[in-house]
Amino acid sequence: MRQSLKSNLVITHTVSRQHNSFFHYDSNAKTYFIEQLQTCKNLISATTTHSNVVKSGLSNDTFTTNHLINCYIRFLKINHAHKLFDEMPQRNVVSWTSLMAGYVTCGRPNTALWLFHQMQGTLVLPNEFTFATLINACSILASLDMGRRIHGRVEVMGFGSNRVVCSSLIDMYGKCNHVDEARMVFDSMCVRNVVSWTSMITTYAQNAQGHHALQLFREFTHLRMEKPNHFMLCSVISACASLGSLGSGKVTHGMVIRLCHDANDVVATALVDMYAKCGCVHYSDKVFRRIPNPSVIPYTSMIVGAAKYGLGTLSLQLFQEMIDRRIKPNDVTFVGVLHACSHSGLIDKGLELFNSMNGKYRVMPDSKHYTCVADMLGRVGRVEEAYQLAKSVHVERDGYSILWGTLLSASRLHGRVDIAFEASRRLIESNQQVAGAYVTLSNAYALAGDWENAHQLRSEMKHTGICKEPGSSWIEIKNSTYVFHAGDVSKCSQANEILSLLKELKHRMKERGYVGRTTGLVFVDIEEEAKEEIVSLHSEKLALAFGLINMPKGVTIRVMKNLRMCRDCHESFKLISDIVERDFVVRDVNRFHHFKNGLCTCGDFW
DNA sequence: TTAGGGTTAG
Numbered sequence: 001m002r003q004s005l006k007s008n009l010v011i012t013h014t015v016s017r018q019h020n021s022f023f024h025y026d027s028n029a030k031t032y033f034i035e036q037l038q039t040c041k042n043l044i045s046a047t048t049t050h051s052n053v054v055k056s057g058l059s060n061d062t063f064t065t066n067h068l069i070n071c072y073i074r075f076l077k078i079n080h081a082h083k084l085f086d087e088m089p090q091r092n093v094v095s096w097t098s099l100m101a102g103y104v105t106c107g108r109p110n111t112a113l114w115l116f117h118q119m120q121g122t123l124v125l126p127n128e129f130t131f132a133t134l135i136n137a138c139s140i141l142a143s144l145d146m147g148r149r150i151h152g153r154v155e156v157m158g159f160g161s162n163r164v165v166c167s168s169l170i171d172m173y174g175k176c177n178h179v180d181e182a183r184m185v186f187d188s189m190c191v192r193n194v195v196s197w198t199s200m201i202t203t204y205a206q207n208a209q210g211h212h213a214l215q216l217f218r219e220f221t222h223l224r225m226e227k228p229n230h231f232m233l234c235s236v237i238s239a240c241a242s243l244g245s246l247g248s249g250k251v252t253h254g255m256v257i258r259l260c261h262d263a264n265d266v267v268a269t270a271l272v273d274m275y276a277k278c279g280c281v282h283y284s285d286k287v288f289r290r291i292p293n294p295s296v297i298p299y300t301s302m303i304v305g306a307a308k309y310g311l312g313t314l315s316l317q318l319f320q321e322m323i324d325r326r327i328k329p330n331d332v333t334f335v336g337v338l339h340a341c342s343h344s345g346l347i348d349k350g351l352e353l354f355n356s357m358n359g360k361y362r363v364m365p366d367s368k369h370y371t372c373v374a375d376m377l378g379r380v381g382r383v384e385e386a387y388q389l390a391k392s393v394h395v396e397r398d399g400y401s402i403l404w405g406t407l408l409s410a411s412r413l414h415g416r417v418d419i420a421f422e423a424s425r426r427l428i429e430s431n432q433q434v435a436g437a438y439v440t441l442s443n444a445y446a447l448a449g450d451w452e453n454a455h456q457l458r459s460e461m462k463h464t465g466i467c468k469e470p471g472s473s474w475i476e477i478k479n480s481t482y483v484f485h486a487g488d489v490s491k492c493s494q495a496n497e498i499l500s501l502l503k504e505l506k507h508r509m510k511e512r513g514y515v516g517r518t519t520g521l522v523f524v525d526i527e528e529e530a531k532e533e534i535v536s537l538h539s540e541k542l543a544l545a546f547g548l549i550n551m552p553k554g555v556t557i558r559v560m561k562n563l564r565m566c567r568d569c570h571e572s573f574k575l576i577s578d579i580v581e582r583d584f585v586v587r588d589v590n591r592f593h594h595f596k597n598g599l600c601t602c603g604d605f606w
Numbered sequence: 607t608t609a610g611g612g613t614t615a616g
Binding site: 037038062063064065066067069070073092093094095098099100101102127128129130131132134136139162163165166169170171194195196199200201202230231232233234235238264266270296297298299301303304331332333336368 | 607609616
């Protein structure tokens with residue numbers, strides 16, 4: 001790399017002879033070079049200017065060299081930047097911080113931390129820019145220990161109230177899954193801005209605390225200090241998705257449109273994901289089709305959404321479409337298409353895609369893909385093949401438990417107690433998913449009629465104090481959330497109604513040829529997992545059924561005609577109408593817009 | 607008068 005830099009300089013030296021007016025240092029030349037470095041559009045221009053800087057005798061000037069370093073970093077030429085840094089007679093805090101930030105940008109956060117270690121051996125002191133960069137490196141690495149140590153230095157050196165440093169700290173603690181520490185930093189801030197609020201909202205959203213994320217977003221909007229930007233809206237949409245909260249998701253979508261962020265691809269991708277997770281893949285598709293040139297991420301989001309909804313053919317069509325448009329799939333895309341094949345019974349196609357991953361698409365299969373294939377084979381009863389696959393691959397710690405957990409479920413489902421036993425043994429030995437492994441193995445014994453072993457395992461769990469938290473699932477109906485815990489319907493006021501509905505659904509599904517995963521075991525005390533399964537299995541259909549009961553179609557659209565909405569709201573309504581069904585729109589608009597004498601005075605959806 | 611923070615798919 002260093003050799004190529006020299007070559008470039010030789011070439012550009014020849015070129016620059018044509019207009020060699022910068023052989024001597026003067027301040028105008030310096031200003032000109034800096035402007036060139038800040039605005040140059042390609043590496044050739046950068047190296048040409050570099051050559052002229054050298055000829056003009058400015059190569060020892062710290063300020064100009066810092067600009068050169070940052071210019072090379074802009075083109076991701078970190079080795080060029082580091083060589084310049086090494087050759088500097090005098091480096092200041094900007095030189096150090098620029099190079100550290102460059103390494104973070106180039107995906108080498110560890111080198112940035114190593115540079116900080118080197119810097120501590122000099123007389124140059126770090127400033128708030130340096131700390132923000134270092135904390136960002138810790139965030140990427142999810143290195144809590146290093147992050148805490150740098151936080152300590154931040155406080156000692158008096159940068160603890162800097163807004164940018166604090167926002168980085170919130171993000172770092174969030175990425176390390178330490179929500180309380182992130183909140184402590186957030187609460188300690190005297191002045192916050194949209195970035196600090198976004199960091200905290202994102203922390204909640206990414207740590208399964210969607211309700212807290214939405215609550216904080218409400219607080220932010222009530223303050224009316226700044227408008228939410230696309231970063232914040234993305235996190236809010238993501239929180240709605242994690243909660244499966246369609247109502248909040250649609251309201252946030254309305255806000256996205258009103259604040260003119262609907263053309264942002266990242267926001268649109270978040271919406272695609274949110275609608276799919278809320279069970280409205282049809283809306284996902286509408287949002288997706290409005291993205292002019294979707295990259296691999298929106299495509300993958302749509303592929304995964306369709307896959308989870310059982311629309312395997314749609315997933316595969318989208319996959320083919322992106323290949324035709326020369327968009328390169330990545331590892332996540334393959335998780336999506338394999339998942340689609342698995343859930344739609346497209347085994348041959350799934351195996352064909354899996355086998356072509358490396359050769360045709362240059363994506364190396366990893367534990368996620370092995371698990372998808374094991375799941376795909378297991379679902380159709382090809383448990384032996386799934387078992388052979390799992391035994392033949394080497395996977396890391398987390399991937400290992402997921403892969404063998406999948407094998408355990410498949411073997412239990414198809415009565416292969418031998419494989420279930422081995423999968424459980426592997427999980428218990430690896431000290432992961434231990435309680436789940438005990439319960440599933442116990443169920444496998446019960447399914448095979450081996451009640452003695454089933455009870456013995458349960459006794460063992462009691463004696464050793466292994467306890468599995470009951471699973472739960474939830475649905476949101478008309479802005480209320482209904483939570484179901486495995487094996488406990490007593491807290492639900494509509495238990496009888498729900499159970500009779502489940503029976504009815506099960507009956508109809510059987511009529512259509514559905515073969516249940518659970519049999520008479522479902523209502524035996526020992527089988528809490530089985531109950532969990534039946535509740536989660538039907539929750540989506542339950543939501544639909546409740547929808548039919550409690551949300552009749554035909555909420556009159558005439559109401560809208562009597563209302564005069566402000567122009568913004570009217571535009572929002574028109575756009576949303578294009579995306580979602582009308583009866584929902586009417587409810588949403590009536591609920592979240594404020595009307596006075598038939599005139600919309602709405603300033604905010606919230 | 608150069609360097610720093612928050613977003614989307616599994």
